[in-house]
Amino acid sequence: MNRENKNFHQDGDQLRSGTILLMAVAAGITVANIYYNQPILKEMALSLHASDVEIGRVSMFAQIGYGLGMFFLIPLGDKVDRKRLILLLLLSLACVLILMVTAKGIIFVWALSLLIGICSAPAQIILPMAASLDKVNRGKTVGIVFSGILVGILGSRVISGFITDWLGWRYVYAISAVMVLTITVLLKLYLPDVKHKFTGSYIELIKSTLELVKKHEVLRRSAILGAFTFGIFCSFWTTVTFYLSGPAFGFHADTIGLFGIVAIGGALVAPYFGKIADKGNTKISLIISVGMIILSLLLLKLFPVSVIVMIIAIFILDIGVQATQITNFTRIYSLDENSHSRLNTIYMTTYFIGGGIGTYFGLLCWKYGGWTLSTWQMVTWSLIAMAIVIFSKSRTKKKQIMPENVLKN
Template sequence: MPAFGQALPKSLNFHCRFAPSLRAELLFTYDFFCAPAATKSHPPALTPGLVWLMAIACGLVVANIYYNQPLLADIGRTFQLTDSQASLVATLTQVGYTLGLFFVVPLGDKLERKRLILLLLLFSAGAMAAAALAPSFLLLIGASLLIGIFSAVPQLLVPMAAHLASDAERGRVVGKIMSGLLIGILASRTLSGYIGAHGGWRLVFGIGSGVMLALAVVLAVKLPKDQPDFEGTYGSLMKSLATLTRTLPVLRKSALTGAFLFASFSVFWTTLVFFLEGSPYFYKSDVAGFFGLIGALGALAAPLAGKSADTRGPAYAINIGILMALAAYLVLAFGGYHLVGLIVGVIVLDIGVQATHISNQSRIFSLVPEARSRLNTIYMTLYFIGGSVGSLVGGVAWHHYQWPGVCGVGLAFVAAAWLVNRFYGNTRPA
């Protein structure tokens, strides 16, 4: 892909002589959409087996970020912490993931993606091992930050799959891969809760380190090489993030909507273990983790949302997803003290959040094909900023107001997502 500032064809240049601002916008559009064919690479074929391998890989890596949530109470007891202090493990992990999204994922448009993915897997294995052996809470949260940074692999695999897929099947492919990622997010809580209850929280991180090493070996053999077209410097790559954000209002709208909705998601999952350990449930971390398996039903919405994005457009699924998240928090607020109400709320919340997320990604990946990693960086950076804020605010709400406070701030974040999606920019949903 040519660098920004490439000369426009004479026909376009003539009409823009007296409109410098229009010419600047056309430069951006031409660079992304009208690059000469000779500069563009031909991606390898995307087979069904490769799609499922990428889905499994996404699930295994993203699990690194969520293993800690059912273990927070046990970690707090190990280091004699309050619940609010222990929740910093989850918060710092998501902060690290956000940093990885912003500074590492854009490299997927510049460096050979397979090599970058394998390197990150090795680093994440080391960070997980450091967490397992951490002798102090300070070192644990430092390792948690690194776990987040090096676990950005799924956000390289998703745009890679979107790049390899045809236009007609892109939504379905992204949906399938995201189903693996979502199952990893939610099933990780079940596994870590069970292992933590019977073998201690350190064993969970140790096993996770071994899984990363094994996955690196498999992907080294099976994952195809995929060389992007961007030939500029890292600095110009990062500067283009601002250009993309400024010139694509649909991207801004999707990112803000996703951020607020993921904040509501994180509010719930960060505080659930504390709620279940007290009245009226008095459950241990293994049962808290089991709720992740219940929530994994939300992953079933991913392929359906992708299919809907291919046929009816993403706006429909986004609106339905937000309404489902709103309904879920109403159920949790009034019925969360009863097991049936809590289970229903978990399922509806996860389906709503994931359907919205998949549809948002399908929408942004269609904007600028040559910049999918950077589009994903912008979207997912704001998305996980929202998640980090949700974890932090959720911990504070629980500390001061217990379950009513959690449900209150969760509803507030969902309402913010609805307002952004409905009114931001006063444009029709894309």
């Protein structure tokens, strides 16, 4: 064991206050790149002479790219040096962001958005890495890093909205490139090396990842549920940009970005649902969190032109979506200590593919039925999500396997 790892194991407090905080910031800065585009789609469309549907695909390609990156790259976290993998992907991300600054045509922007998604995979390599670094305080450590991811996702909208309003949308990606390069240097200096556990080939690694789907029913249920709830999340944040900038409200990009602050508040409340899950009450946690998603969407249906209701609905929606994810993490990380990266791959790949599909259907509904049809699509998906929770609950009762697993899952 090298000196860096010796210091890491001997000084847990320094890890929690220093290294884990750095990992949380790095994960947030990385994942934010997928969401910078959402509040500035209108401005990007005007600059690139693209239609609403064409520019909306920027979000879709970023999310699909993220899903692809997670499926093909994240499993490597169980096979190769995670630190080296993270640094390589971050450098690639910085290069793609610089290219985005100079992008001219919509097709080029689509391609770069896909690459941004793929190269943002380190956010999901860092999360299971944090879980393996601190087994004593795993819940707390994962919670800190996950909070960084949430703040990155939600804060990105605030940042991009203000930068675009004052400087233009291309500066969003230029500034992001600088932040990514900065965090890469810091990770190079302070992130510990972690010995990989998988010794087979890459093909065997992918095969073993897919075998986890067949092996763990909890993983399958959690991934499908996550896909539907994140699909709602992405559908909402893509179409609400057009709605808030349209005749009903007429807000500019900086104002739309401020709604992200409301979402951050909701995300910071969501981790408290992890305490319910830690006590073994994952079904109760999921019913409450998905129920909050349904409630928020019904409020939007009943009061479509109220700013106050929009704020309340966003707050409740983000609590529901993020609490669902935290509960799902609690379930899947207890399945196999040696396969955290691969478990994360299955869950998060499905999760973000659901986000991409949700964005696609949201844009389709916006094109043919505006905000009314878009919100009906989200309500439908939320009811499907609740059905998944209820169905899995009934099946769990029928299938009484090992008491320890029942308690955890």
